[in-house]
Each structure stands twice: as structure tokens, then as C-alpha cells.
Amino acid sequence: xxxxxxxxxxxxxxxxxxxxxxxxxxxxxxxxxxxxxxxxxxxxxxxxxxxxxxxxxxxxxxxxxxxxxxxxxxxxxxxxxxxxxxxxxxxxxxxxxxxxxxxxxxxxxxxxxxxxxxxxxxxxxxxxxxxxxxxxxxxxxxxxxxxxxxxxxxxxxxxxxxxxxxxxxxxxxxxxxxxxxxxxxxxxxxxxxxxxxxxxxxxxxxxxxxxxxxxxxxxxxxxxxxxxxxxxxxxxxxxxxxxxxxxxxxxxxxxxxxxxxxxxxxxxxxxxxxxxxxxxxxxxxxxxxxxxxxxxxxxxxxxxxxxxxxxxxxxxxxxxxxxxxxxxxxxxxxxxxxxxxxxxxxxxxx
Amino acid sequence: xxxxxxxxxxxxxxxxxxxxxxxxxxxxxxxxxxxxxxxxxxxxxxxxxxxxxxxxxxxxxxxxxxxxxxxxxxxxxxxxxxxxxxxxxxxxxxxxxxxxxxxxxxxxxxxxxxxxxxxxxxxxxxxxxxxxxxxxxxxxxxxxxxxxxxxxxxxxxxxxxxxxxxxxxxxxxxxxxxxxxxxxxxxxxxxxxxxxxxxxxxxxxxxxxxxxxxxxxxxxxxxxxxxxxxxxxxxxxxxxxxxxxxxxxxxxxxxxxxxxxxxxxxxxxxxxxxxxxxxxxxxxx
Amino acid sequence: xxxxxxxxxxxxxxxxxxxxxxxxxxxxxxxxxxxxxxxxxxxxxxxxxxxxxxxxxxxxxxxxxxxxxxxxxxxxxxxxxxxxxxxxxxxxxxxxxxxxxxxxxxxxxxxxxxxxxxxxxxxxxxxxxxxxxxxxxxxxxxxxxxxxxxxxxxxxxxxxxxxxxxxxxxxxxxxxxxxxxxxxxxxxxxxxxxxxxxxxxxxxxxxxxxxxxxxxxxxxxxxxxxxxxxxx
Numbered sequence: 001x002x003x004x005x006x007x008x009x010x011x012x013x014x015x016x017x018x019x020x021x022x023x024x025x026x027x028x029x030x031x032x033x034x035x036x037x038x039x040x041x042x043x044x045x046x047x048x049x050x051x052x053x054x055x056x057x058x059x060x061x062x063x064x065x066x067x068x069x070x071x072x073x074x075x076x077x078x079x080x081x082x083x084x085x086x087x088x089x090x091x092x093x094x095x096x097x098x099x100x101x102x103x104x105x106x107x108x109x110x111x112x113x114x115x116x117x118x119x120x121x122x123x124x125x126x127x128x129x130x131x132x133x134x135x136x137x138x139x140x141x142x143x144x145x146x147x148x149x150x151x152x153x154x155x156x157x158x159x160x161x162x163x164x165x166x167x168x169x170x171x172x173x174x175x176x177x178x179x180x181x182x183x184x185x186x187x188x189x190x191x192x193x194x195x196x197x198x199x200x201x202x203x204x205x206x207x208x209x210x211x212x213x214x215x216x217x218x219x220x221x222x223x224x225x226x227x228x229x230x231x232x233x234x235x236x237x238x239x240x241x242x243x244x245x246x247x248x249x250x251x252x253x254x255x256x257x258x259x260x261x262x263x264x265x266x267x268x269x270x271x272x273x274x275x276x277x278x279x280x281x282x283x284x285x286x287x288x289x290x291x292x293x294x295x296x297x298x299x300x301x302x303x304x305x306x307x308x309x310x311x312x313x314x315x316x317x318x319x320x321x322x323x324x325x326x327x328x329x330x331x332x333x334x335x336x337x338x339x340x341x342x343x344x345x346x347x348x349x350x
Numbered sequence: 351x352x353x354x355x356x357x358x359x360x361x362x363x364x365x366x367x368x369x370x371x372x373x374x375x376x377x378x379x380x381x382x383x384x385x386x387x388x389x390x391x392x393x394x395x396x397x398x399x400x401x402x403x404x405x406x407x408x409x410x411x412x413x414x415x416x417x418x419x420x421x422x423x424x425x426x427x428x429x430x431x432x433x434x435x436x437x438x439x440x441x442x443x444x445x446x447x448x449x450x451x452x453x454x455x456x457x458x459x460x461x462x463x464x465x466x467x468x469x470x471x472x473x474x475x476x477x478x479x480x481x482x483x484x485x486x487x488x489x490x491x492x493x494x495x496x497x498x499x500x501x502x503x504x505x506x507x508x509x510x511x512x513x514x515x516x517x518x519x520x521x522x523x524x525x526x527x528x529x530x531x532x533x534x535x536x537x538x539x540x541x542x543x544x545x546x547x548x549x550x551x552x553x554x555x556x557x558x559x560x561x562x563x564x565x566x567x568x569x570x571x572x573x574x575x576x577x578x579x580x581x582x583x584x585x586x587x588x589x590x591x592x593x594x595x596x597x598x599x600x601x602x603x604x605x606x607x608x609x610x611x612x613x614x615x616x617x618x619x620x621x622x623x624x625x626x627x628x629x630x631x632x633x634x635x
Numbered sequence: 636x637x638x639x640x641x642x643x644x645x646x647x648x649x650x651x652x653x654x655x656x657x658x659x660x661x662x663x664x665x666x667x668x669x670x671x672x673x674x675x676x677x678x679x680x681x682x683x684x685x686x687x688x689x690x691x692x693x694x695x696x697x698x699x700x701x702x703x704x705x706x707x708x709x710x711x712x713x714x715x716x717x718x719x720x721x722x723x724x725x726x727x728x729x730x731x732x733x734x735x736x737x738x739x740x741x742x743x744x745x746x747x748x749x750x751x752x753x754x755x756x757x758x759x760x761x762x763x764x765x766x767x768x769x770x771x772x773x774x775x776x777x778x779x780x781x782x783x784x785x786x787x788x789x790x791x792x793x794x795x796x797x798x799x800x801x802x803x804x805x806x807x808x809x810x811x812x813x814x815x816x817x818x819x820x821x822x823x824x825x826x827x828x829x830x831x832x833x834x835x836x837x838x839x840x841x842x843x844x845x846x847x848x849x850x851x852x853x854x855x856x857x858x859x860x861x862x863x864x865x866x867x
Contacts, residue, residue: 132627138446305452308448308451517730527704528683533706
């Protein structure tokens, strides 16, 4: 139970020693199945309303986005500000291959996912090779995002275009598409969870904590980073492609920075960066909140902005770790001196 | 051809001024202010309300400049407190996130409340002939103001004691402390100055093209691109980078089209980051 | 003049310097000697305000400076020349000297003293600090600190990276300044030079003061001789 919780919280604060407890997958699978079970009940309440089902499907898409971003940013600290763009690569890629090039649906989606994955991997590789810090990685990926959106505005225009292939299939109807997206989320969670428990996950943790030490310990930081980016981008691409299918169209607005990245950032920050279930929690909460606020129109942007500030100021680790800390307090070592003592170079003047 | 270059220079001057505020704040305090474009827009709104209220155009512009200064101060007093407690990359990251949040808040509110307002300052008189190129009078006045402001900044940094003090903080924060300079106070000053610069940019921009409530992010993106290419923390870099990118934009826009111009500028920024992350004239770590 | 009591300081919650106490009287020259990693730099950074201390007090001329930020401490008359120098690479020698006097205008007399002391700097007033040689940079760091007319000059390993001739010249300069009434506190690994200059000294080892005494006493001490003077 405690191991499962430790996994969910992403903390291994027990004296810093990795507890290789049971190798069984139960602590990983149980929470995921629970989440899956709970979420699969949603159509019972929402099934009546097409609008609400659409919102729910969108929420699941965002959950997948958040898991992918969590893998890239949470696990290896790469600030990829192109979540929407990578999803867009999947979405537009699949649509174009299927509609324009006449490929069958599944291969076109698969190919789009591969392309998205490679793009993500390339961005990561470049960032690693040029030793770009977090900020420059963010800027470069933001540049990619802006460029992609600019290009995409030219293809099919500002409103996008409808996807022909896949129309009339189960993909377009509310409930089946819900379960499809739910399945995707669970698969992404499973992949992320398995990675974390493997030696790869150990490498992620090591390099996030102290890159230099990890490098010295023989961990090929570059390889882990690129790997995380490849897998994470694949998740984003797949989510983007499937989500576009459920909608039946692709448009630039669905992949814009302000629409996607900001929200994903907030969701992840809220749930807990680096945790397993954090993205799910964040996605659920903010989809609900977003729906409640839908009448506010542009004011939602204000709320998002306020949330970003509040979250990164006061709850930077997110809800799950904070709760996790509170509950495992007994087990924790004596707390080290506050964060401020950890920054002895601070010289304040008012 | 000459027209393209002159257009590009006029645009480039504004780019330079735009980037100056952003790059100096970064160089001085290691803080990235992504709400910079919004500061410009809010100042423009203040000018607009001033004009609406019947105050003359010049006093309204004055109000806008004051508003810019005040915004810079507010930014310093609120968001920067927690940011300044961190160092290095952590500081940049937090400032980036918090200012992004602030940018969304301001942008969202303005778009919601005043969706159709825009500031446009008409300069009386027809087009003028500059070195054989016909330019709208608004562009000429805007460029003139920009040149004057840039020159004043240059004089400030190079020839005054305050300017020297500011430069020293950019060069080495701890060294500056050792000679009795408070980096925090310099940062506050610089933020106020960057607010005023943002306001000036908004006003000069309004002479060329209407400044709407949505222009905020556009301005920030351009400022960021020029800053990255010219060099973080370098005033000269912002100036030269601005001019260069302005000319590139002008050529790209006239031969290809506006959308590609943005992509080219973005590409230039990306290439700069990949080849020389500190920018053309930036301080190499 | 300088009174340090129970000072502890370090990084990331770990103290490097533990409960250090010492004092410097007006007009004296005091040395803190110790090998690499003994904590000299941490100690000096804590005193100068560049590092926030964990515990202890520092009194300078009767005023408590312990919690003050570095830029305020300088204004009290304590000049610090750190081991890393912290010069301004793209600014000129002249800029540095002007800045040293900040916020006041540079005092012409002090300026001429500094330039007399370091004629090489006088030759290179318009040169950028980044292009100076190691010895010149060290001189500039000291010159900059002197421009604020400090009562106490604190130097952390001023001879690092200097050729022996230059190191000796640096200490000659310090001796000259002492003659003009400057109080000096210096941390050194190159002990003989410091010993020649100083009246008293402290030995810092593993962040703790192991020994203290007059220079003569320390010079006689067999442990000091073995560890720091290279005499067996």
C-alpha cells in the first residue's frame, strides 16, 4: 500500500534509499485500474448530453497530453512548450495521410505518431547536444510551436478542415470515442508507470536530481532525455490524432499554445509534476472547472493566468505530493532547513 | 529595394526599442518578463482613456508613460519578490511562469472587457520623402522618437554614473555588491524604465498601426526573438539585432508574404540559439 | 575593529565553518591561514555579506553587520577582495575605479594613490578588464576596493595565480597601505608572504580555528612549520 502510494506520489523520501520492494506490478496496476474503473462510469451520468460527452472526451485527451508532457518535463526536466504542436503533428499528420495520400486509417495514425515521436526526439536531441538549459529548451520548443501553427494556418486555413476517413465509424460517436480515449489514457499511464519502475525510471530520477552526478555515475543523460522525449511525443501525437478523429476535424486552434500548453501546464502543476496520477487529477479537475466557467468566455484566460501564478507560487509541487507528504510525515526524516537556507547566496534588499 | 531597406530600418528601430526593455531586465536581474507586451498594451489603453476623457493627446501620452513606469514598479513589488529569492535558472523559470500567468490575466481581462478598442495616433500631414523613399508621416515620427529614445539610453548607459552602475550589475552581480551597489534596487529601476520603454513602444507603434488589446503577445514574441538573436542582456545587441531582423522581415514580407516572415524570424532565433545561445552580443557565461 | 563571534556558515544546510571567533584590531594586519578547503573563503564570504551566515555575530567598528547584505557592509568601510575577484569583464579599468568609489565621486587623492601603487593600471585605464593579465586583474580588484576608502581591507588569497614576483609586489603594496593606516585581514595559502606582513594570525582547519598567536609564535610552531611552511 505504501509502495503504491509512493509511486503515486512520485516521492521516495524514505531516507533517499530506493526501496526495491516487491517487483510485482500490483502497486502500479491497481491505481491505474481504479482510475479507469471510476472514469468508465462517467458516461452513465453524462451519456445523455452530447455536449458534456464532448467535454469529457476532450478532458481525456488533455489527460493524455498531460501524461505525455509529464514524461518529458516531469521525468527529465525538459521544458517542451510545444505540447499542442506535437499533438497537432499527430492530428494533422494522420488527417493528411488518410485524406490526401489515401492511406488507410490505422497506418496513417501510426505514421503520424512516429513522425510526432521523431520530432520530439529531434528537439530533445538538439537541446541535449547544444546543452541548452531549461529556458532555451523552452524557447526553442516555443519557436517550433509557433512555426508549426503558422504553417498549419496555411494548410486548410484558420478553421481547419474536416477529416474524411473514419467518418461514420465508431470513432465519431460519443460513447465509443470516450472509451477509446479512456483506453488511451490508461495505456499512457501504464507506459509511464512501467518506465518509472524500470531502471530507466531510476535513471530519470537520478538525472533530474543532479545531472552532473548522474553523468558521472555513468548514466547517459542524453540518451535518457531523448528517450523520454520520443515516448512522450509519441503519446502526444497519438492523443492528438485520436482526438481529431473523435472530433472529425483538425483545426489550428485545437493545438495552439494558449489553448493546449497553458492548460496542460496548469493541470500538471496542480496534480503534481513527476507523479503518476497527477496529470489525471489535474485533467479531471480542470475539465470540470473549465466547464463550469465556460460562460465566462475570455475571462477563462484570466482564471488560467491566476491559477498559474497561484500554483507555482504556493503549491509548486502539486496537490498529490503535498498530500503525500502530509500523510507520510511520520515516515519522513527530520525536515532539512527551509528552502531559503538552501540558497545561502540570497541577498535581499527592499 | 531602397524602400524595403528603409522600411526595414524603421521597423528595426522599433524592434530594437522593444527588445531593449526585455533584454536589459534579463541581463540585470536574470528575470524574464513575458508580460512585457501586456505592459505596452495597458499603457496604450491608458493613453486611449486619456484621449477619451478629453485630455489632449500629448498629456494622454504622458499618462501612458507614467502608467508604464507604474506597471514596472508593480511587477517588481509583486511578482519579483518570490522570484528574487531564487538564483540562476530557477529564477528565470519562475519569473517566466509568473509573468506568463500575469500576461494571461491581463490579456484575458482586456480582451473580455474592451474587445474592440484600439489605440491609433494620427500624425497630421502627408507622407514624407526620406532619402528618396516615401514614408507615412506616422512612420517618420515614430522612427524619430525611437531614435531619440535609443540615443538617450545610450548616453545613459555609457556616460552616466547610474548607467555605469547598471552595467556593472549586468556584468557581475556580486562584483557590483562589493562596490556598494544594490542589485535589487537597480533591478527595480530597470523595471520601471522597461515599463516606460514599453509605453513608448506602444505609442510609437500606434502611429504606424493601431494597437489593439490582442497585440500584447505579438509584441512579447517579437521582443523575445530580437532579444535572443541580439544577445540577452546586451543593449547594443538589442539595437543591432533589431535593425537586422527588421530588414530581414521587410525583405521577407515584400518578396514572400507576412506569414513566412514570422517563420523566418523564428528560424533566425532558433538558429542563433543553436549556434550561439548567448546571442550575437550577449554576455558569454 | 572587527569582531567575529561564533560564526557558522555553509551551503545547502551544511556548515563549512563552525563557531569561528576572532578579532582584528585597528591598524593591525591579521592573517587567516589554512589549506584548501579549510573554509577560508566561506568565512570571508560570510563576513562580507555575500553569504548568509547560519549563526554568530560580526561586529565592525562597534556596529553589527552580521545580517546586512554585502552592498551595505561596503558602505560601512569594509572592503572585500574575493578570491574570484568578481571584476566586470567588458568594463574598463577606469570604470572599475570609478565604480569602486560608488556612490560618491572618486576622490582624486585616493585615485592617485591607487595608480601610484599599481602603475600598470595607470597605463591601461581604457583597457577592458577581461583583457588584463592575471596579475593586472588582481591589482584592479584591490584598486577597486581601495577606491571606497575602506578602513578595513579583507583579501581572500590575493596571490592566487600570481607569479612569485607579482605576489611579492602585491604584498609590498599591502605593506605600504598599512603604513598609511589601513587595517588588513588576509586569508592565505602562501603563508610566508602573509606572515611577513601580519602581526597576528589564526590557523583555520576544517572550518574551525585551531591555533592563534602572533606571527612570530606561529612561525616557531612545529605543526605550522610542517603543514604550511614546508619545513620538516
